Amino acid sequence: MDQQTKAALKRDQFIDTTQQGLDWASEHRHGVIVGSIAALVVLVIAIVSGVIYSNRSSAATDLFGQAMHEYQTPLADPSQPVPPGTKTYATEADRAKAANQLFMEAANKYGMTSEGKLARYFGGLTYMEAGDNSQAESNLKQVADGWNHNLAALAKFALADLYRRTGSTQQAIDLYKDLTAKPASTVPAGLAQLQLAELYTAEGKTDEAKRVYAELKDKDAKGAAGMIAAQKLNPAAAAVR
Numbered sequence: 001m002d003q004q005t006k007a008a009l010k011r012d013q014f015i016d017t018t019q020q021g022l023d024w025a026s027e028h029r030h031g032v033i034v035g036s037i038a039a040l041v042v043l044v045i046a047i048v049s050g051v052i053y054s055n056r057s058s059a060a061t062d063l064f065g066q067a068m069h070e071y072q073t074p075l076a077d078p079s080q081p082v083p084p085g086t087k088t089y090a091t092e093a094d095r096a097k098a099a100n101q102l103f104m105e106a107a108n109k110y111g112m113t114s115e116g117k118l119a120r121y122f123g124g125l126t127y128m129e130a131g132d133n134s135q136a137e138s139n140l141k142q143v144a145d146g147w148n149h150n151l152a153a154l155a156k157f158a159l160a161d162l163y164r165r166t167g168s169t170q171q172a173i174d175l176y177k178d179l180t181a182k183p184a185s186t187v188p189a190g191l192a193q194l195q196l197a198e199l200y201t202a203e204g205k206t207d208e209a210k211r212v213y214a215e216l217k218d219k220d221a222k223g224a225a226g227m228i229a230a231q232k233l234n235p236a237a238a239a240v241r
Contacts, residue, residue, distance in 0.1 A: 060110035064119050067102035096129035121155055128162055136162055153184035190216060190225025
């Protein structure tokens with residue numbers, strides 16, 4: 001069969017298929033119209049949802065920016081005069097409480113946006129600084145369970161610090177091990193291992209700490225974490241340098 005014949009057959013098949021489709025559409029006109037309207041409604045909903053999300057994201061960004069601005073407000077230094085019109089806070093706890101209100105407002109209003117998720121993470125941090133450990137744990141856990149791996153790693157790292165402060169040592173150890181096994185760009189494995197070794201040392205588990213340092217030194221011989229591990233294993237040699 002030559003190419004022209006094949007092309008003609010394909011063309012005829014296309015015409016037949018198209019005609020059958022037109023005939024079917026004519027017989028099922030009502031269904032086609034309803035289906036088209038449904039598809040149009042779905043499209044409109046998608047477009048409107050995109051616009052709403054964009055607007056919400058913009059609002060979340062603005063509110064998150066306000067919260068960060070509050071969080072970066074300087075603390076008053078009794079030995080230094082405060083310039084006129086400069087806002088300050090007397091303590092970190094006071095500043096954390098003020099910033100926390102804005103962070104949590106952004107998190108609760110715009111929790112589905114990336115800014116809202118980041119706001120919840122900072123909400124957890126400021127709860128910690130304000131001394132509300134229960135709320136800190138609750139919000140950091142939400143972030144730690146989220147789909148954003150890098151942000152979740154930061155939340156786990158903060159949670160581990162919270163557990164260390166509150167005496168929940170085993171939970172902190174489990175988190176450091178998890179971060180070591182599943183590192184992120186925000187929390188490299190070496191950083192998690194150094195914190196784990198420090199925790200073991202604080203708990204008097206020096207053999208466990210040495211094991212972690214030795215593993216890190218071999219794995220990251222030329223990296224910063226590996227160099228710190230080597231110094232921890234041989235502080236005398238580091239002092240000579």
